[in-house]
Each structure stands twice: as C-alpha cells, then as structure tokens.
Amino acid sequence: MTEQNNAGQSRPDSATDGRNHPGLTTDQLKQAYYDMLLIRRFEEKAGQLYGMGLIGGFCHLYIGQEAVVVGLQMAQKDGDKVITSYRDHGQMLAAGMDPRGVMAELTGRATGLSHGKGGSMHMFSREKNFYGGHGIVGAQVALGIGLAFANKYRGTDEVSITYFGEGASNQGQVYESFNLAALHKLPCVFVIENNRYGMGTSVERASASKALWKNGEPWGIPGKQVDGMDVEAVNAAAKEAIAHCREGKGPYLLEMSTYRYRGHSMSDPAKYRQRSEVDEIRQKHDPIDHVRNLLKAAGVEDTDFKEMETKVKEIVADATEFAKTSPEPDPSELFTDVLVGE
Amino acid sequence: MAIDILMPALSPTMTEGKLAKWNKKEGDTVSSGEVIAEIETDKATMEVEAVDEGVLGKILIPEGTEGVAVNTPIAILVEEGEAVPEGPSAGSGEARPAAEEAPKAAAPTAVASPVATTTSEPEKDWGETSEITVREALRDAMAAEMRRDEDVFLLGEEVAQYQGAYKVSQGLLDEFGEKRVIDMPITEHGFTGMATGAAMTGLKPIVEFMTMNFSLQAIDHIINSAAKTHYMSGGQISCPMVFRGPNGAAARVGAQHSQCFASWYAHVPGLKVVAPWSAADAKGLLRAAIRDPNPVIVLENEILYGQKFPCPVDEDFILPIGKAKIERPGKDVTIVAFSISVGTAMAAAELLAEKGIDAEVINLRTIRPLDTATIVESVKKTSRLVTVEEGWPFAGIGAEIAMQVIEHAFDWLDAPPVRVAGLDVPMPFAANLEKLALPQPDWVVDAVSKIV
Numbered sequence: 149m150t151e152q153n154n155a156g157q158s159r160p161d162s163a164t165d166g167r168n169h170p171g172l173t174t175d176q177l178k179q180a181y182y183d184m185l186l187i188r189r190f191e192e193k194a195g196q197l198y199g200m201g202l203i204g205g206f207c208h209l210y211i212g213q214e215a216v217v218v219g220l221q222m223a224q225k226d227g228d229k230v231i232t233s234y235r236d237h238g239q240m241l242a243a244g245m246d247p248r249g250v251m252a253e254l255t256g257r258a259t260g261l262s263h264g265k266g267g268s269m270h271m272f273s274r275e276k277n278f279y280g281g282h283g284i285v286g287a288q289v290a291l292g293i294g295l296a297f298a299n300k301y302r303g304t305d306e307v308s309i310t311y312f313g314e315g316a317s318n319q320g321q322v323y324e325s326f327n328l329a330a331l332h333k334l335p336c337v338f339v340i341e342n343n344r345y346g347m348g349t350s351v352e353r354a355s356a357s358k359a360l361w362k363n364g365e366p367w368g369i370p371g372k373q374v375d376g377m378d379v380e381a382v383n384a385a386a387k388e389a390i391a392h393c394r395e396g397k398g399p400y401l402l403e404m405s406t407y408r409y410r411g412h413s414m415s416d417p418a419k420y421r422q423r424s425e426v427d428e429i430r431q432k433h434d435p436i437d438h439v440r441n442l443l444k445a446a447g448v449e450d451t452d453f454k455e456m457e458t459k460v461k462e463i464v465a466d467a468t469e470f471a472k473t474s475p476e477p478d479p480s481e482l483f484t485d486v487l488v489g490e
Numbered sequence: 491m492a493i494d495i496l497m498p499a500l501s502p503t504m505t506e507g508k509l510a511k512w513n514k515k516e517g518d519t520v521s522s523g524e525v526i527a528e529i530e531t532d533k534a535t536m537e538v539e540a541v542d543e544g545v546l547g548k549i550l551i552p553e554g555t556e557g558v559a560v561n562t563p564i565a566i567l568v569e570e571g572e573a574v575p576e577g578p579s580a581g582s583g584e585a586r587p588a589a590e591e592a593p594k595a596a597a598p599t600a601v602a603s604p605v606a607t608t609t610s611e612p613e614k615d616w617g618e619t620s621e622i623t624v625r626e627a628l629r630d631a632m633a634a635e636m637r638r639d640e641d642v643f644l645l646g647e648e649v650a651q652y653q654g655a656y657k658v659s660q661g662l663l664d665e666f667g668e669k670r671v672i673d674m675p676i677t678e679h680g681f682t683g684m685a686t687g688a689a690m691t692g693l694k695p696i697v698e699f700m701t702m703n704f705s706l707q708a709i710d711h712i713i714n715s716a717a718k719t720h721y722m723s724g725g726q727i728s729c730p731m732v733f734r735g736p737n738g739a740a741a742r743v744g745a746q747h748s749q750c751f752a753s754w755y756a757h758v759p760g761l762k763v764v765a766p767w768s769a770a771d772a773k774g775l776l777r778a779a780i781r782d783p784n785p786v787i788v789l790e791n792e793i794l795y796g797q798k799f800p801c802p803v804d805e806d807f808i809l810p811i812g813k814a815k816i817e818r819p820g821k822d823v824t825i826v827a828f829s830i831s832v833g834t835a836m837a838a839a840e841l842l843a844e845k846g847i848d849a850e851v852i853n854l855r856t857i858r859p860l861d862t863a864t865i866v867e868s869v870k871k872t873s874r875l876v877t878v879e880e881g882w883p884f885a886g887i888g889a890e891i892a893m894q895v896i897e898h899a900f901d902w903l904d905a906p907p908v909r910v911a912g913l914d915v916p917m918p919f920a921a922n923l924e925k926l927a928l929p930q931p932d933w934v935v936d937a938v939s940k941i942v
Contacts, residue, residue: 192523196541199498200561231687263724270722279690279727284714290680291715294687301643301669301693324680331675415501415534461522485725486759488783 171380172222174446180222180379181439182456184214187238188436189464190247191410194237194254198414202472203254206283207268210238212409215435216341217242219382220309223390227304229295231279231288232311234269235341235408239311243276247463251471259474263481286319288312289338293329296336296399307335307393314403315346317360326399330367335393337386338364338401341376343408348420361403369401376404377435407433492575493542494563495526497551500534505560507531512553514546520567527553527564542567547574613815616802619770625795627769628658628734631776632696634805636666639694642780643670645685646698646735655700656736656795682708682733686715689731689785696780699735702751702789709754716785717760732779734788737765738829738880739928741793745916748924750881752828755787756858756890762811763857765789767832769799771855774809782811789857791830814861816868820850823938824868826891827878828854831929835878838934845935847942857887865891866898875907876937878929883911905941910934 172180191209198207210217213235221242224230232239240250245261253260253271261271269283279295282288292310299306316322317340329336340360344351357363361371370392374385382404389400407429411418440453500507511528520526520540527538547568551558558564568574622630636642643666648655650663650673663671674681678699685695699705705712716729739748756763762784766772772790779786801807817832818839827835832853839849850868854861869875875895877888888909895907913927 188523192539192541195539196498199500199536199538200496201499201502204502229691261724262722262726265724266722272719272723272727274726279687280719280723282715284710287683287710287715290683290711291687291690293680294684294689295691297684298688298691298693301688321679321683324675324677325683327675327677328680328684411534411536414536415504416536417533418535485721485723487762488720488725488728488730 171384174443174448176222177379177439177443177446178448178452178456180215180218181436181443182460183218183221183242184379184436184439185456186247186460186463187214187217187241189460190241190251190467191237193464193468194251195410195414197251197255197468197471203268204256205267206234206413207254208235208413209408209410210235212429212435213341213343213376213406214238215379215382215438216339216376216404216406217311219379220339220386222383223386224307224309227277227306228309228390229277229279229299229306230309230311231292231295232281233285233288233313233316234281234283235313236269236271236281240271240273240278240281243273243278245271245273245276245278247467248470251467252474255471255474256476257471257474258477258481259470263485264477265481265485286312286316286321289316289319289322289325292338293325293334293336293399296329296334296393297332299335300332305335305394307337307390309337309339311339311341313346314340314342314344314351314360315349315354317363318355326364326367326369329399330364330369333396333398335396336399337389337393338369338399340401340403341406342403343406345408345412345420347412348417350420359403361401364399364401369399371401371403373403373405376406377429377433377438379435379439491569492547492572493544493567495538495540495565495567497558497560497562497564498529498536498538499560500529500531500536504531506557507560508556509551509553509558509564510535512549516546516549518546519570520544520546529558540567544569545572547572550577613813616804616807618803619800620803621798622769622801623796623798624766624769624772624790625656625658627773627801628776628790629660629662631773632659632780633662633665635777635780636662636670639780641692642694642696643672644696644698645672645674645681647674647676647700649673649698654698656792658790658795659698678704678707679711682711683715685731686711686729689716689729690719690727692730694730694732694780696732696734699733701740701747701792702735702737703747703749705733705735705751712755712761712785712787713758717758720784721760728783729785730783732776732786732788734776734779734790736792736795737789738791739793739912739917739924742919742921742924744919748917750789750879750912751787752789752857752879752881753886753890755789756860756887760785761858762786763789764811764855765829765857766855767794767829767853769797769801770807771809771815771853773801774807775811775855777808778811781808786811789829794830809855812856812859812861814855814864815853816850816864817853818849818851820848820872822848822872823874823876823942824850824852824865824872825876825878825934825938826852826854826865826888828857828887829880831878831880834929834931835934837931838878838938841931841935842938847938849938860890860894862894862898865895869895869899870902873902873904874938874941875903876910876934876941877907878910878934880912880928882914883909884914886911908937908941910937
C-alpha cells in the first residue's frame with residue numbers, strides 16, 4: 149500500500165470551517181454526502197425494481213463505490229469528458245444526468261436517456277460530456293484515449309476521465325492505450341476502480357501484477373494508489389492527476405481501492421467471497437458513513453442529514469414513478485437512429 | 491401506511507426461490523438500504539435490502555421456506571407506532587409488471603426485407619476526365635476532404651513518414667503535417683478504439699488498415715463501438731469516420747493476408763460498406779465516405795491500386811453511397827460484381843459478346859446499403875442473374891443478391907441465379923493454386939452458359 153493517500157498528511161486544512169480536516173470544506177463534504185447518498189438510494193431502488201421484474205437483463209450496481217466517482221467529479225471542470233464500463237449508473241448521476249431519464253432507461257421506456265434502446269449499460273449525454281456506458285470490458289479505455297485525443301486535437305485543456313475495473317486492467321487494449329496515450333501525451337486520467345472482483349474472480353487470481361497503479365510504469369505513466377472509500381483522498385488524488393493532464397504532461401493512472409457490496413450483476417452466486425468480508429467493509433469502511441461521521445464531527449445537525457435524505461428519497465421516488473409509468477418505446481423506434489440522417 | 495415487501499426476482503427467468511434467512515425480526519426498526527433477508531435459488535443468492543424505512547410489522551413467510559413465488563408478499567413494513575394489518579394489504583406496496591402497467595403501443599407490423607424503391611436515375615455527367623491510378627484517386631479524395639474540413643485526419647500504420655505502406659497517402663504528411671497525418675504503432679485494437687472515441691466527439695478520422703485483414707484485431711470497435719453507438723444512445727452520439735484499406739486477395743501472400751470482408755461488414759446495421767473498382771469509384775466513394783456522418787468501411791484492392799482509369803477532373807466530383815452503376819448495358823443476362831470482380835465480369839462480358847450473348851454488368855460500388863432497385867430492374871429485363879465476387883461463397887454477397895432477386899423479381903427469372911465466388915478454402919500460397927482459387931473470366935462465361 150505504498151503511496152496510499154492518507155487523509156491528513158499533506159493536504160491543506162480547510163480554510164472555511166477550521167476543522168482539522170484536509171481537502172474538502174464542510175459544504176463540499178455535504179455536497180459529497182448528498183451526491184453519494186443519491187447514488188446509493190438510486191441503486192438500491194434499481195435493485196428492487198429488478199427484483200420486481202421492472203428491470204430486465206443486466207444491472208450492475210455501484211453500491212459501495214460511490215466515493216470514487218463523487219471524489220473525481222468534484223475535481224473536474226465543465227468540458228472534461230467521462231467514459232466508463234457497464235457499471236455506469238453512478239457516473240451518470242454524478243455527471244448530473246437526469247435520474248428520471250436514467251431510471252426510465254433501466255426500465256426500457258421511451259423516456260429513457262437512450263429512448264429505451266440502450267439499457268443499463270448504454271447511456272450517453274453529450275450535454276454532460278458523458279460518453280457511455282460500454283458493455284465490452286476494456287473497450288472504453290481505447291475509446292477514452294480517443295476522447296483525450298480529441299481534446300488535444302482541438303487544443304483545449306479538457307481531460308478525459310477513463311474508468312475501468314481491475315478486471316478490465318488485464319485486457320490487451322488497455323496496454324495499447326497506455327502506449328498510445330503516453331506516446332502522444334494525451335490528457336487522460338485512467339481510473340482503475342479496483343473493487344477486488346472481476347465478476348467472481350478476485351484480483352489475486354486474475355492479475356500477476358499486484359500493484360495496478362504501477363501498470364503504466366513501462367510507459368512512464370505516473371500512478372498512485374488511493375483509498376477509494378475516502379472521498380477526500382479520491383478528490384485530492386484526482387486534482388493532482390487532472391492538473392498533470394491539463395498541463396500537457398500526458399496521462400496519469402489512479403488505482404482506486406474500493407469495494408462492491410452487491411453481486412457482479414443481479415444474478416450472483418456470492419460464493420466467491422466470505423459474507424464476513426462484505427459485512428466488515430460495510431460496517432467499518434462504508435464511504436457514506438465515513439463522510440457522515442466527518443460531518444457530524446464538524447457539527448452538522450441531524451436535521452441537516454434528514455433534509456438531505458428526504459430530498460434524495462423524493463428524487464428517487466419521482467424517478468421511479470416516472471420510470472414505471474412512462475410508455476414503452478413505440479415500435480416505430482425500432483428503425484430510428486440506426487444511421488445518422490436516415 | 492403499511493407497505494408489503496415482496497419476494498424479489500434475481501433474474502428475469504426466476505419464478506420462485508427459497509427465503510433462506512430473516513436478518514430482522516418482527517418489531518425491528520429497518521432503515522433503507524439495510525439487509526433484511528436473504529433469498530436463494532439453485533444458482534444464486536441475494537440479499538434483500540429495505541428500500542423504505544419503518545418497522546418490520548409482520549413476517550408473512552418464515553425463513554427456510556422453499557418455493558416462494560416471485561412477488562409474493564413476504565413481510566409487512568409499518569411506520570413507527572402504526573397498527574400491523576393482518577395480511578398483505580391489497581393495493582399497497584409495489585405492483586409488479588412493467589408491461590401491464592405501461593401504456594401499450596400498437597403491435598409492430600411485419601418487417602419486410604430492406605429494399606430501395608427508387609428506380610435508377612442516370613448518373614450525373616461530370617465532364618472532362620483524366621487517366622489516373624486508383625492509388626492517386628484515393629489520395630486525391632483524402633486530400634480534397636482534408637482541405638475542406640479541419641476535423642478530418644488520417645491515422646494508421648506507415649501513413650505519414652513512410653508515405654503509406656502501399657503509397658496511398660503519398661504527399662499527405664507534407665501538405666497537412668503530423669497533427670493530421672499520424673503514424674500509429676502496430677496496435678490496431680488500440681488505435682481503432684482511439685479513433686472511434688475521437689469520432690464520438692465529432693472529429694472525422696480516417697483509419698487506414700495496412701490491409702483489411704488486420705481490421706480483425708479491431709473488429710470489436712468497428713462493430714460494437716462505432717456501428718452501434720448511434721442506436722444505443724438514442725441518436726445522441728454518432729461516429730462519423732472511415733475505415734479503409736486493401737481488401738481481398740493480393741498476390742502470393744497466403745491465407746492470413748488474402749480474404750474478403752465484404753460479407754462480414756455488410757452484415758452489420760449501423761455500418762455502410764463501399765467497394766470501389768475504378769479510379770472514379772475510388773475518388774467519388776471515398777469522398778462520400780469521409781463526408782458521411784456514419785461509420786463507413788471502404789474496401790479497396792491492392793491489385794487495383796496501380797491500374798489507371800479515366801476519372802473526372804471536376805473539383806466537386808463525388809459519388810452517392812448506395813447507388814450501383816451499370817458499367818455495360820446488355821439484355822441477355824445480369825452480371826453483378828464489385829471491386830476487382832467488376833474487371834472479371836467486364837472481361838467475361840467481352841468473351842460472351844463473341845458468343846453472341848449480350849451481358850449487362852452492374853458495378854455495385856456500395857455493398858451496404860445495397861442498390862437492390864438497380865439489380866431488380868436489370869433482372870426484370872434480362873431474366874437471368876450471375877454474381878461474381880472473390881470472397882467465399884457461403885453467406886457471401888452473392889447469396890444476398892440472389893435472395894433479394896428471388897424476393898423481388900422471382901416471376902421474372904427464367905433460370906436459377908448462379909454464384910461465381912472464390913473457392914471455399916483458405917487462400918493457398920502456390921501460384922497455380924492461388925489462381926485456381928480466384929474467379930476468372932471463363933468461370934463467369936461458364937456460369938452464364940449454364941443459364942442462357
């Protein structure tokens with residue numbers, strides 16, 4: 149665990165609230181708490197709707213990993229592009245995409261972000277600079293350096309945040325992408341969300357490399373391992389990585405140590421890990437509880453939490469209702485959007 | 491208000507399962523997100539998390555119960571201090587089914603096989619021509635489009651400093667610089683993905699494969715990333731890009747470097763596929779491909795690169811994608827071909843003319859979307875169809891053309907359609923065997939002789 153970002157080490161104290169806590173102010177922490185809670189509750193609801201038969205097919209929930217995307221998002225600026233795998237609901241909500249549209253896509257309705265033709269794994273928003281949602285493991289890494297290539301080609305200082313799991317990190321195209329990104333100094337932050345299991349195979353059983361953050365070393369890509377359950381650690385590392393890319397120094401690799409509470413998709417035998425492992429992380433390392441404790445210590449009142457929780461609950465309930473009552477796509481949608489302009 | 495907690499499904503096919511364990515007992519407070527029970531099927535286990543908060547008022551299905559049907563109420567959640575109902579509350583809780591609840595749209599009508607309904611229009615006369623090679627035509631097309639649109643750039647192996655492995659990109663680095671003519675390492679999977687990602691933002695990459703054989707390394711991005719994204723995004727994201735390179739057999743390069751991808755790529759909705767024969771085809775179609783807002787595969791041919799054809803000199807010269815060209819009008823038989831096989835078909839038509847058979851030769855130019863109208867119109871005139879391609883016969887382009895004709899002009903046929911194709915073997919190396927594996931003009935003559 150070298151280079152682990154320990155909260156409190158080198159980051160400046162918050163200037164606004166006097167707490168001896170680096171990185172985020174109380175207001176920013178409240179925002180992080182809210183954003184993470186929205187993802188958590190949204191995903192729980194999605195799981196429930198799946199159980200009721202309202203969502204079909206694949207449904208990969210982000211529960212447990214919320215601090216990663218929220219910490220990254222808070223370090224980004226408008227115009228930075230994001231791309232990820234099929235475990236994408238968290239990225240979409242963090243990017244500010246409409247929860248109604250996301251949930252309605254999960255239920256396959258006309259009002260979904262992809263008009264019901266993409267589903268859980270395939271949603272996009274040009275407006276929010278979210279480029280999917282990709283169902284082929286590792287494909288988004290090569291596509292992600294393409295987003296970075298476009299930024300560089302156009303001469304902007306925008307960066308590409310390219311998420312992939314530790315499972316995808318073994319894909320050949322990831323290393324082709326490392327080479328290309330380093331060769332052309334592309335502004336790409338590679339974010340490995342190491343949730344320890346590629347479907348049911350633990351990282352130890354899949355990767356000969358035990359320090360994924362070092363996997364870019366042969367190409368000179370700086371890397372850092374980060375506690376992905378600590379939103380402040382994520383945010384601090386993200387700021388550093390994004391600054392590196394914006395300055396034209398080429399790509400940066402972040403390995404986020406995180407954990408997925410739920411199964412890979414919905415149908416998961418849960419035989420590949422001990423229940424106690426899940427319980428321990430939930431109880432001792434939950435990223436949302438962590439922020440809640442920080443906020444409590446900073447004097448945030450129960451009523452403030454209640455207010456945020458109520459608001460989240462309302463948004464999720466509204467999205468759910470919308471997703472349940474929206475019409476299915478018209479059959480005429482079958483043939484739309486196959487080709488542009490036809 | 492009391493809320494029924496229902497038996498969840500782990501998959502769309504699950505109908506019942508075992509309620510393995512209750513983690514909460516009656517009277518316990520439950521917060522949302524908390525695990526309240528575990529369920530099992532023969533292949534998976536799942537934790538049931540509370541969505542709403544409240545008090546577990548009553549457990550309706552005890553733990554250990556097998557065969558609990560999906561959506562059966564398993565417990566009742568009440569608010570703090572609320573009385574517990576005796577049984578499941580009718581109408582409360584989440585009601586099942588999507589389909590019943592959603593307003594139903596009209597049932598889809600049967601889908602006819604795609605066929606263009608337009609009849610052929612005479613091709614525009616572009617005036618003066620000059621003799622240029624296919625290689626020059628392709629280069630000129632890229633140069634013209636790169637001058638016209640700053641978003642167009644070329645990347646691939648050896649496209650810049652080496653001036654193209656087959657010299658197709660000769661001079662482009664000098665004119666456009668290394669920002670827009672970019673040498674790639676030998677990593678088709680990576681750089682094709684990169685180009686596709688750039689296209690998703692609106693840039694217009696031309697990806698050169700040294701030969702189309704190497705596109706197999708990148709086929710996932712061509713199909714899953716480029717061809718499908720417009721559809722999967724509900725029309726938000728498109729991939730305006732070109733994948734081009736020499737396709738099919740060259741000469742004496744063996745099985746791995748000699749194969750036709752027309753059938754592979756033409757199979758995919760979301761892609762367009764063009765296959766030029768002449769220099770005019772090459773220039774006009776490549777310009778159209780670069781301007782097209784969709785991913786377009788341009789299947790070139792190494793043997794044709796050095797061949798000269800008359801090509802319009804008009805600076806605006808361009809050809810429409812989706813339109814075939816009648817290269818040689820005739821009345822006795824329709825011969826449909828594309829790419830280098832058009833030359834084979836034209837040579838065969840000369841031999842047939844000596845025998846008094848007047849063959850009409852159609853140069854497809856575009857494989858997808860197929861110009862079915864032009865083919866059907868021709869067959870209605872000749873009543874006979876022969877297809878020619880260098881690719882393998884099984885599930886090849888000839889098979890598709892024959893089927894289209896059967897669907898749309900069956901009553902006009904006086905004989906079964908005949909396919910002329912490359913032999914159904916990997917390409918052999920020996921000169922004599924290679925020649926035996928590829929369609930020759932006399933194969934076409936023989937095929938026509940069988941049905942005329």
